Amino acid sequence: MDLKGKRVVVTGGSSGIGLALARAMLARGARVAIVGRRKVELDRAVAELKMLGANIVAVAADITRGPDRQRVLACAEAKFDGVDILVNNAGAVRAGRLETIAESEIRAMVEVNLLAPILLTREALPHLRKCGHGLIVNVTSAAALTGVPFYGTYAATKAGLARFGEALRRELKGEGMHVLTVYPVATDTPMMATSRAGEDLGFGRESAIDVAAAIVEGIQADSLEVVRGGDARAKLIGLNRENPLALDERFFAIKAELEAATREHKAL
Structure with a gap:
Protein backbone atom coordinates (compact mmCIF):
# COMPACT_ATOMS: atom_id res chain seq x y z
CA MET A 1 0.00 0.00 0.00
CA ASP A 2 1.23 3.47 -0.93
CA LEU A 3 0.84 5.78 2.08
CA LYS A 4 0.61 9.01 0.11
CA GLY A 5 -2.74 10.66 0.80
CA LYS A 6 -3.90 7.86 3.10
CA ARG A 7 -6.06 8.80 6.10
CA VAL A 8 -4.74 7.15 9.25
CA VAL A 9 -5.91 6.81 12.86
CA VAL A 10 -3.18 5.82 15.36
CA THR A 11 -4.16 5.01 18.94
CA GLY A 12 -1.51 5.58 21.58
CA GLY A 13 -0.08 8.13 19.17
CA SER A 14 1.33 10.75 21.53
CA SER A 15 4.56 8.88 22.36
CA GLY A 16 6.63 5.77 21.72
CA ILE A 17 5.88 3.55 18.74
CA GLY A 18 2.65 5.39 17.95
CA LEU A 19 4.33 8.78 17.67
CA ALA A 20 7.27 7.38 15.68
CA LEU A 21 4.83 5.67 13.32
CA LEU A 26 3.40 11.76 7.64
CA ALA A 27 6.81 11.84 5.97
CA ARG A 28 5.32 9.63 3.24
CA GLY A 29 2.36 11.92 2.64
CA ALA A 30 -0.28 10.38 4.88
CA ARG A 31 -2.82 12.37 6.87
CA VAL A 32 -2.82 11.24 10.48
CA ALA A 33 -5.05 11.50 13.55
CA ILE A 34 -3.22 10.55 16.74
CA VAL A 35 -5.27 9.42 19.72
CA GLY A 36 -4.33 9.43 23.40
CA ARG A 37 -5.74 9.98 26.86
CA ARG A 38 -3.42 12.81 27.92
CA LYS A 39 -4.10 16.12 26.19
CA VAL A 40 -0.81 17.70 27.27
CA GLU A 41 1.20 14.95 25.60
CA LEU A 42 -0.99 15.08 22.49
CA ASP A 43 -0.57 18.84 22.19
CA ARG A 44 3.20 18.46 22.51
CA ALA A 45 3.26 15.77 19.83
CA VAL A 46 1.10 17.78 17.43
CA ALA A 47 3.23 20.89 17.90
CA GLU A 48 6.34 18.86 17.04
CA LEU A 49 4.78 17.25 13.99
CA LYS A 50 3.27 20.45 12.64
CA MET A 51 6.74 21.98 12.55
CA LEU A 52 7.38 19.49 9.76
CA GLY A 53 4.41 20.87 7.84
CA ALA A 54 2.48 17.70 8.55
CA ASN A 55 -1.23 17.10 8.04
CA ILE A 56 -1.90 16.06 11.63
CA VAL A 57 -4.76 16.23 14.11
CA ALA A 58 -5.05 14.99 17.70
CA VAL A 59 -8.02 13.49 19.54
CA ALA A 60 -7.95 13.27 23.32
CA ALA A 61 -9.93 10.10 23.99
CA ASP A 62 -10.08 6.95 26.09
CA ILE A 63 -10.68 4.15 23.60
CA THR A 64 -12.08 1.87 26.30
CA ARG A 65 -15.17 4.13 26.28
CA GLY A 66 -17.76 3.79 23.52
CA PRO A 67 -18.52 7.52 23.11
CA ASP A 68 -14.80 8.28 22.85
CA ARG A 69 -14.29 5.64 20.15
CA GLN A 70 -17.15 7.12 18.16
CA ARG A 71 -15.69 10.61 18.58
CA VAL A 72 -12.33 9.46 17.23
CA LEU A 73 -13.90 8.12 14.05
CA ALA A 74 -16.18 11.13 13.70
CA CYS A 75 -13.15 13.39 13.92
CA ALA A 76 -11.34 11.46 11.19
CA GLU A 77 -14.41 11.72 8.99
CA ALA A 78 -14.73 15.45 9.64
CA LYS A 79 -11.03 16.26 9.14
CA PHE A 80 -10.07 13.78 6.43
CA ASP A 81 -13.41 12.67 4.97
CA GLY A 82 -12.77 9.06 5.87
CA VAL A 83 -10.36 6.44 7.21
CA ASP A 84 -8.03 4.22 5.18
CA ILE A 85 -5.86 2.79 7.96
CA LEU A 86 -6.57 2.04 11.62
CA VAL A 87 -3.55 1.37 13.83
CA ASN A 88 -4.42 -0.31 17.13
CA ASN A 89 -1.29 0.63 19.05
CA ALA A 90 -2.40 1.79 22.52
CA GLY A 91 -1.25 -0.58 25.24
CA ALA A 92 -1.14 -1.14 28.99
CA VAL A 93 1.15 -3.32 31.08
CA ARG A 94 1.48 -4.45 34.69
CA ALA A 95 4.15 -7.05 35.38
CA GLY A 96 4.68 -9.20 38.44
CA ARG A 97 3.44 -12.42 40.01
CA LEU A 98 -0.18 -13.00 39.12
CA GLU A 99 -1.33 -13.13 42.75
CA THR A 100 0.22 -9.71 43.45
CA ASN A 113 -4.94 -4.27 24.95
CA LEU A 114 -7.75 -6.48 23.71
CA LEU A 115 -11.34 -5.36 24.16
CA ALA A 116 -10.88 -1.73 23.06
CA PRO A 117 -9.05 -2.63 19.81
CA ILE A 118 -11.70 -5.20 18.94
CA LEU A 119 -14.52 -2.73 19.54
CA LEU A 120 -12.75 0.14 17.78
CA THR A 121 -12.09 -2.10 14.79
CA ARG A 122 -15.73 -3.15 14.70
CA GLU A 123 -16.82 0.48 14.70
CA ALA A 124 -14.21 1.45 12.11
CA LEU A 125 -15.10 -1.26 9.59
CA PRO A 126 -17.88 0.73 7.84
CA HIS A 127 -15.43 3.63 7.40
CA LEU A 128 -12.70 1.31 6.10
CA ARG A 129 -15.10 -0.38 3.70
CA LYS A 130 -15.99 2.94 2.10
CA CYS A 131 -12.44 3.54 0.90
CA GLY A 132 -12.27 0.14 -0.79
CA HIS A 133 -8.72 -0.62 0.39
CA GLY A 134 -8.85 -0.51 4.18
CA LEU A 135 -6.03 -1.66 6.42
CA ILE A 136 -6.01 -2.59 10.12
CA VAL A 137 -2.63 -2.69 11.86
CA ASN A 138 -2.55 -4.44 15.24
CA VAL A 139 0.55 -3.76 17.33
CA THR A 140 0.90 -6.74 19.67
CA SER A 141 4.13 -7.93 21.34
CA ALA A 142 6.84 -10.55 21.13
CA ALA A 143 5.21 -11.87 24.32
CA ALA A 144 2.31 -12.97 22.11
CA LEU A 145 4.66 -15.52 20.51
CA THR A 146 6.65 -16.64 23.57
CA GLY A 147 5.14 -16.31 27.02
CA VAL A 148 7.43 -14.53 29.49
CA PRO A 149 7.28 -15.11 33.27
CA PHE A 150 5.58 -12.33 35.24
CA TYR A 151 3.78 -11.06 32.12
CA GLY A 152 0.96 -13.61 32.04
CA THR A 153 -2.03 -11.31 31.56
CA TYR A 154 -0.13 -8.97 29.24
CA ALA A 155 0.95 -11.92 27.08
CA GLY A 174 -11.91 -10.68 -0.86
CA GLU A 175 -13.61 -7.59 0.57
CA GLY A 176 -10.90 -5.03 -0.17
CA MET A 177 -9.40 -5.02 3.34
CA HIS A 178 -6.25 -6.34 4.95
CA VAL A 179 -4.89 -6.91 8.47
CA LEU A 180 -1.23 -6.57 9.47
CA THR A 181 -0.03 -7.91 12.83
CA VAL A 182 3.11 -6.46 14.43
CA TYR A 183 5.20 -8.21 17.10
CA PRO A 184 7.69 -5.71 18.61
CA VAL A 185 10.34 -6.80 21.10
CA ALA A 186 11.09 -4.58 24.10
CA THR A 187 11.18 -1.03 22.75
CA ASP A 188 12.65 2.13 24.22
CA THR A 189 9.38 3.93 25.00
CA PRO A 190 7.73 5.54 28.05
CA MET A 191 5.82 2.28 28.53
CA GLU A 206 15.33 -1.27 20.10
CA SER A 207 14.27 2.22 19.12
CA ALA A 208 10.69 3.19 18.37
CA ILE A 209 11.99 4.70 15.11
CA ASP A 210 13.24 1.29 13.95
CA VAL A 211 9.95 -0.38 14.85
CA ALA A 212 8.00 2.31 13.01
CA ALA A 213 10.20 1.93 9.93
CA ALA A 214 9.57 -1.83 9.93
CA ILE A 215 5.81 -1.28 10.20
CA VAL A 216 5.84 1.16 7.28
CA GLU A 217 7.84 -1.35 5.25
CA GLY A 218 5.28 -4.04 6.12
CA ILE A 219 2.41 -1.79 5.07
CA GLN A 220 4.07 -0.95 1.77
CA ALA A 221 4.74 -4.64 1.08
CA ASP A 222 1.20 -5.78 2.07
CA SER A 223 2.80 -8.13 4.61
CA LEU A 224 0.81 -10.39 6.90
CA GLU A 225 3.04 -9.74 9.90
CA VAL A 226 6.11 -7.89 11.14
CA VAL A 227 8.18 -9.81 13.70
CA ARG A 228 11.00 -7.87 15.35
CA GLY A 229 14.09 -9.24 17.08
CA GLY A 230 16.01 -10.72 14.18
CA ASP A 231 17.59 -14.17 14.20
CA ALA A 232 17.79 -14.34 17.99
CA ARG A 233 14.03 -13.88 18.33
CA ALA A 234 13.33 -16.31 15.50
CA LYS A 235 15.43 -18.97 17.25
CA LEU A 236 13.58 -18.33 20.52
CA ILE A 237 10.20 -18.69 18.80
CA GLY A 238 11.40 -21.90 17.13
CA LEU A 239 12.66 -23.31 20.44
CA ASN A 240 9.35 -22.49 22.10
CA ARG A 241 7.57 -24.46 19.38
CA GLU A 242 9.93 -27.42 19.17
CA ASN A 243 11.14 -27.80 22.75
CA PRO A 244 9.17 -25.58 25.13
CA LEU A 245 10.64 -27.28 28.21
CA ALA A 246 14.10 -26.07 27.18
CA LEU A 247 12.80 -22.52 27.17
CA ASP A 248 11.19 -23.17 30.56
CA GLU A 249 14.65 -24.05 31.87
CA ARG A 250 16.20 -20.97 30.31
CA PHE A 251 13.68 -18.71 32.06
CA PHE A 252 14.04 -20.69 35.30
CA ALA A 253 17.75 -19.89 35.36
CA ILE A 254 17.01 -16.14 35.47
CA LYS A 255 13.70 -16.32 37.29
CA ALA A 256 14.72 -14.52 40.50
CA GLU A 257 16.56 -11.75 38.64
CA LEU A 258 13.71 -11.32 36.16
CA GLU A 259 11.12 -11.07 38.92
CA ALA A 260 13.14 -8.39 40.71
CA ALA A 261 13.67 -6.43 37.49
CA THR A 262 10.03 -6.45 36.41
CA ARG A 263 8.00 -6.24 39.61
CA GLU A 264 7.66 -2.44 39.32
CA HIS A 265 6.93 -2.45 35.59
CA LYS A 266 3.64 -0.63 35.27
CA ALA A 267 2.06 1.57 32.60
CA LEU A 268 -1.71 1.61 32.82
Whole structure:
Protein backbone atom coordinates (compact mmCIF):
# COMPACT_ATOMS: atom_id res chain seq x y z
CA MET A 1 0.00 0.00 0.00
CA ASP A 2 1.23 3.47 -0.93
CA LEU A 3 0.84 5.78 2.08
CA LYS A 4 0.61 9.01 0.11
CA GLY A 5 -2.74 10.66 0.80
CA LYS A 6 -3.90 7.86 3.10
CA ARG A 7 -6.06 8.80 6.10
CA VAL A 8 -4.74 7.15 9.25
CA VAL A 9 -5.91 6.81 12.86
CA VAL A 10 -3.18 5.82 15.36
CA THR A 11 -4.16 5.01 18.94
CA GLY A 12 -1.51 5.58 21.58
CA GLY A 13 -0.08 8.13 19.17
CA SER A 14 1.33 10.75 21.53
CA SER A 15 4.56 8.88 22.36
CA GLY A 16 6.63 5.77 21.72
CA ILE A 17 5.88 3.55 18.74
CA GLY A 18 2.65 5.39 17.95
CA LEU A 19 4.33 8.78 17.67
CA ALA A 20 7.27 7.38 15.68
CA LEU A 21 4.83 5.67 13.32
CA ALA A 22 2.77 8.84 12.89
CA ARG A 23 5.95 10.73 12.02
CA ALA A 24 7.04 8.07 9.50
CA MET A 25 3.63 7.97 7.85
CA LEU A 26 3.40 11.76 7.64
CA ALA A 27 6.81 11.84 5.97
CA ARG A 28 5.32 9.63 3.24
CA GLY A 29 2.36 11.92 2.64
CA ALA A 30 -0.28 10.38 4.88
CA ARG A 31 -2.82 12.37 6.87
CA VAL A 32 -2.82 11.24 10.48
CA ALA A 33 -5.05 11.50 13.55
CA ILE A 34 -3.22 10.55 16.74
CA VAL A 35 -5.27 9.42 19.72
CA GLY A 36 -4.33 9.43 23.40
CA ARG A 37 -5.74 9.98 26.86
CA ARG A 38 -3.42 12.81 27.92
CA LYS A 39 -4.10 16.12 26.19
CA VAL A 40 -0.81 17.70 27.27
CA GLU A 41 1.20 14.95 25.60
CA LEU A 42 -0.99 15.08 22.49
CA ASP A 43 -0.57 18.84 22.19
CA ARG A 44 3.20 18.46 22.51
CA ALA A 45 3.26 15.77 19.83
CA VAL A 46 1.10 17.78 17.43
CA ALA A 47 3.23 20.89 17.90
CA GLU A 48 6.34 18.86 17.04
CA LEU A 49 4.78 17.25 13.99
CA LYS A 50 3.27 20.45 12.64
CA MET A 51 6.74 21.98 12.55
CA LEU A 52 7.38 19.49 9.76
CA GLY A 53 4.41 20.87 7.84
CA ALA A 54 2.48 17.70 8.55
CA ASN A 55 -1.23 17.10 8.04
CA ILE A 56 -1.90 16.06 11.63
CA VAL A 57 -4.76 16.23 14.11
CA ALA A 58 -5.05 14.99 17.70
CA VAL A 59 -8.02 13.49 19.54
CA ALA A 60 -7.95 13.27 23.32
CA ALA A 61 -9.93 10.10 23.99
CA ASP A 62 -10.08 6.95 26.09
CA ILE A 63 -10.68 4.15 23.60
CA THR A 64 -12.08 1.87 26.30
CA ARG A 65 -15.17 4.13 26.28
CA GLY A 66 -17.76 3.79 23.52
CA PRO A 67 -18.52 7.52 23.11
CA ASP A 68 -14.80 8.28 22.85
CA ARG A 69 -14.29 5.64 20.15
CA GLN A 70 -17.15 7.12 18.16
CA ARG A 71 -15.69 10.61 18.58
CA VAL A 72 -12.33 9.46 17.23
CA LEU A 73 -13.90 8.12 14.05
CA ALA A 74 -16.18 11.13 13.70
CA CYS A 75 -13.15 13.39 13.92
CA ALA A 76 -11.34 11.46 11.19
CA GLU A 77 -14.41 11.72 8.99
CA ALA A 78 -14.73 15.45 9.64
CA LYS A 79 -11.03 16.26 9.14
CA PHE A 80 -10.07 13.78 6.43
CA ASP A 81 -13.41 12.67 4.97
CA GLY A 82 -12.77 9.06 5.87
CA VAL A 83 -10.36 6.44 7.21
CA ASP A 84 -8.03 4.22 5.18
CA ILE A 85 -5.86 2.79 7.96
CA LEU A 86 -6.57 2.04 11.62
CA VAL A 87 -3.55 1.37 13.83
CA ASN A 88 -4.42 -0.31 17.13
CA ASN A 89 -1.29 0.63 19.05
CA ALA A 90 -2.40 1.79 22.52
CA GLY A 91 -1.25 -0.58 25.24
CA ALA A 92 -1.14 -1.14 28.99
CA VAL A 93 1.15 -3.32 31.08
CA ARG A 94 1.48 -4.45 34.69
CA ALA A 95 4.15 -7.05 35.38
CA GLY A 96 4.68 -9.20 38.44
CA ARG A 97 3.44 -12.42 40.01
CA LEU A 98 -0.18 -13.00 39.12
CA GLU A 99 -1.33 -13.13 42.75
CA THR A 100 0.22 -9.71 43.45
CA ILE A 101 -1.54 -7.92 40.59
CA ALA A 102 -4.80 -6.20 41.46
CA GLU A 103 -7.98 -7.20 39.67
CA SER A 104 -8.34 -3.61 38.49
CA GLU A 105 -4.90 -3.81 36.84
CA ILE A 106 -5.76 -7.11 35.14
CA ARG A 107 -9.00 -5.64 33.86
CA ALA A 108 -7.18 -2.53 32.60
CA MET A 109 -4.84 -4.67 30.49
CA VAL A 110 -7.74 -6.67 29.07
CA GLU A 111 -9.70 -3.49 28.33
CA VAL A 112 -6.89 -1.51 26.70
CA ASN A 113 -4.94 -4.27 24.95
CA LEU A 114 -7.75 -6.48 23.71
CA LEU A 115 -11.34 -5.36 24.16
CA ALA A 116 -10.88 -1.73 23.06
CA PRO A 117 -9.05 -2.63 19.81
CA ILE A 118 -11.70 -5.20 18.94
CA LEU A 119 -14.52 -2.73 19.54
CA LEU A 120 -12.75 0.14 17.78
CA THR A 121 -12.09 -2.10 14.79
CA ARG A 122 -15.73 -3.15 14.70
CA GLU A 123 -16.82 0.48 14.70
CA ALA A 124 -14.21 1.45 12.11
CA LEU A 125 -15.10 -1.26 9.59
CA PRO A 126 -17.88 0.73 7.84
CA HIS A 127 -15.43 3.63 7.40
CA LEU A 128 -12.70 1.31 6.10
CA ARG A 129 -15.10 -0.38 3.70
CA LYS A 130 -15.99 2.94 2.10
CA CYS A 131 -12.44 3.54 0.90
CA GLY A 132 -12.27 0.14 -0.79
CA HIS A 133 -8.72 -0.62 0.39
CA GLY A 134 -8.85 -0.51 4.18
CA LEU A 135 -6.03 -1.66 6.42
CA ILE A 136 -6.01 -2.59 10.12
CA VAL A 137 -2.63 -2.69 11.86
CA ASN A 138 -2.55 -4.44 15.24
CA VAL A 139 0.55 -3.76 17.33
CA THR A 140 0.90 -6.74 19.67
CA SER A 141 4.13 -7.93 21.34
CA ALA A 142 6.84 -10.55 21.13
CA ALA A 143 5.21 -11.87 24.32
CA ALA A 144 2.31 -12.97 22.11
CA LEU A 145 4.66 -15.52 20.51
CA THR A 146 6.65 -16.64 23.57
CA GLY A 147 5.14 -16.31 27.02
CA VAL A 148 7.43 -14.53 29.49
CA PRO A 149 7.28 -15.11 33.27
CA PHE A 150 5.58 -12.33 35.24
CA TYR A 151 3.78 -11.06 32.12
CA GLY A 152 0.96 -13.61 32.04
CA THR A 153 -2.03 -11.31 31.56
CA TYR A 154 -0.13 -8.97 29.24
CA ALA A 155 0.95 -11.92 27.08
CA ALA A 156 -2.61 -13.27 27.04
CA THR A 157 -4.08 -9.97 25.84
CA LYS A 158 -1.44 -9.48 23.16
CA ALA A 159 -1.78 -13.08 21.94
CA GLY A 160 -5.53 -12.56 21.86
CA LEU A 161 -5.12 -9.44 19.71
CA ALA A 162 -2.80 -11.33 17.35
CA ARG A 163 -5.25 -14.17 16.83
CA PHE A 164 -8.10 -11.68 16.49
CA GLY A 165 -6.22 -10.03 13.64
CA GLU A 166 -5.45 -13.34 11.95
CA ALA A 167 -9.08 -14.45 12.12
CA LEU A 168 -10.34 -11.06 10.94
CA ARG A 169 -7.93 -11.05 8.00
CA ARG A 170 -9.44 -14.32 6.83
CA GLU A 171 -12.95 -13.06 7.50
CA LEU A 172 -12.37 -9.97 5.36
CA LYS A 173 -10.48 -11.67 2.51
CA GLY A 174 -11.91 -10.68 -0.86
CA GLU A 175 -13.61 -7.59 0.57
CA GLY A 176 -10.90 -5.03 -0.17
CA MET A 177 -9.40 -5.02 3.34
CA HIS A 178 -6.25 -6.34 4.95
CA VAL A 179 -4.89 -6.91 8.47
CA LEU A 180 -1.23 -6.57 9.47
CA THR A 181 -0.03 -7.91 12.83
CA VAL A 182 3.11 -6.46 14.43
CA TYR A 183 5.20 -8.21 17.10
CA PRO A 184 7.69 -5.71 18.61
CA VAL A 185 10.34 -6.80 21.10
CA ALA A 186 11.09 -4.58 24.10
CA THR A 187 11.18 -1.03 22.75
CA ASP A 188 12.65 2.13 24.22
CA THR A 189 9.38 3.93 25.00
CA PRO A 190 7.73 5.54 28.05
CA MET A 191 5.82 2.28 28.53
CA MET A 192 9.11 0.55 29.40
CA ALA A 193 10.39 3.26 31.75
CA THR A 194 9.62 1.33 34.95
CA SER A 195 11.12 -1.98 33.80
CA ARG A 196 14.69 -2.73 34.89
CA ALA A 197 15.04 -5.83 32.70
CA GLY A 198 17.96 -5.23 30.37
CA GLU A 199 20.24 -7.01 27.93
CA ASP A 200 21.70 -9.19 30.68
CA LEU A 201 18.28 -10.83 30.96
CA GLY A 202 17.63 -10.90 27.23
CA PHE A 203 15.59 -7.69 27.17
CA GLY A 204 17.68 -5.43 24.99
CA ARG A 205 15.60 -2.56 23.62
CA GLU A 206 15.33 -1.27 20.10
CA SER A 207 14.27 2.22 19.12
CA ALA A 208 10.69 3.19 18.37
CA ILE A 209 11.99 4.70 15.11
CA ASP A 210 13.24 1.29 13.95
CA VAL A 211 9.95 -0.38 14.85
CA ALA A 212 8.00 2.31 13.01
CA ALA A 213 10.20 1.93 9.93
CA ALA A 214 9.57 -1.83 9.93
CA ILE A 215 5.81 -1.28 10.20
CA VAL A 216 5.84 1.16 7.28
CA GLU A 217 7.84 -1.35 5.25
CA GLY A 218 5.28 -4.04 6.12
CA ILE A 219 2.41 -1.79 5.07
CA GLN A 220 4.07 -0.95 1.77
CA ALA A 221 4.74 -4.64 1.08
CA ASP A 222 1.20 -5.78 2.07
CA SER A 223 2.80 -8.13 4.61
CA LEU A 224 0.81 -10.39 6.90
CA GLU A 225 3.04 -9.74 9.90
CA VAL A 226 6.11 -7.89 11.14
CA VAL A 227 8.18 -9.81 13.70
CA ARG A 228 11.00 -7.87 15.35
CA GLY A 229 14.09 -9.24 17.08
CA GLY A 230 16.01 -10.72 14.18
CA ASP A 231 17.59 -14.17 14.20
CA ALA A 232 17.79 -14.34 17.99
CA ARG A 233 14.03 -13.88 18.33
CA ALA A 234 13.33 -16.31 15.50
CA LYS A 235 15.43 -18.97 17.25
CA LEU A 236 13.58 -18.33 20.52
CA ILE A 237 10.20 -18.69 18.80
CA GLY A 238 11.40 -21.90 17.13
CA LEU A 239 12.66 -23.31 20.44
CA ASN A 240 9.35 -22.49 22.10
CA ARG A 241 7.57 -24.46 19.38
CA GLU A 242 9.93 -27.42 19.17
CA ASN A 243 11.14 -27.80 22.75
CA PRO A 244 9.17 -25.58 25.13
CA LEU A 245 10.64 -27.28 28.21
CA ALA A 246 14.10 -26.07 27.18
CA LEU A 247 12.80 -22.52 27.17
CA ASP A 248 11.19 -23.17 30.56
CA GLU A 249 14.65 -24.05 31.87
CA ARG A 250 16.20 -20.97 30.31
CA PHE A 251 13.68 -18.71 32.06
CA PHE A 252 14.04 -20.69 35.30
CA ALA A 253 17.75 -19.89 35.36
CA ILE A 254 17.01 -16.14 35.47
CA LYS A 255 13.70 -16.32 37.29
CA ALA A 256 14.72 -14.52 40.50
CA GLU A 257 16.56 -11.75 38.64
CA LEU A 258 13.71 -11.32 36.16
CA GLU A 259 11.12 -11.07 38.92
CA ALA A 260 13.14 -8.39 40.71
CA ALA A 261 13.67 -6.43 37.49
CA THR A 262 10.03 -6.45 36.41
CA ARG A 263 8.00 -6.24 39.61
CA GLU A 264 7.66 -2.44 39.32
CA HIS A 265 6.93 -2.45 35.59
CA LYS A 266 3.64 -0.63 35.27
CA ALA A 267 2.06 1.57 32.60
CA LEU A 268 -1.71 1.61 32.82
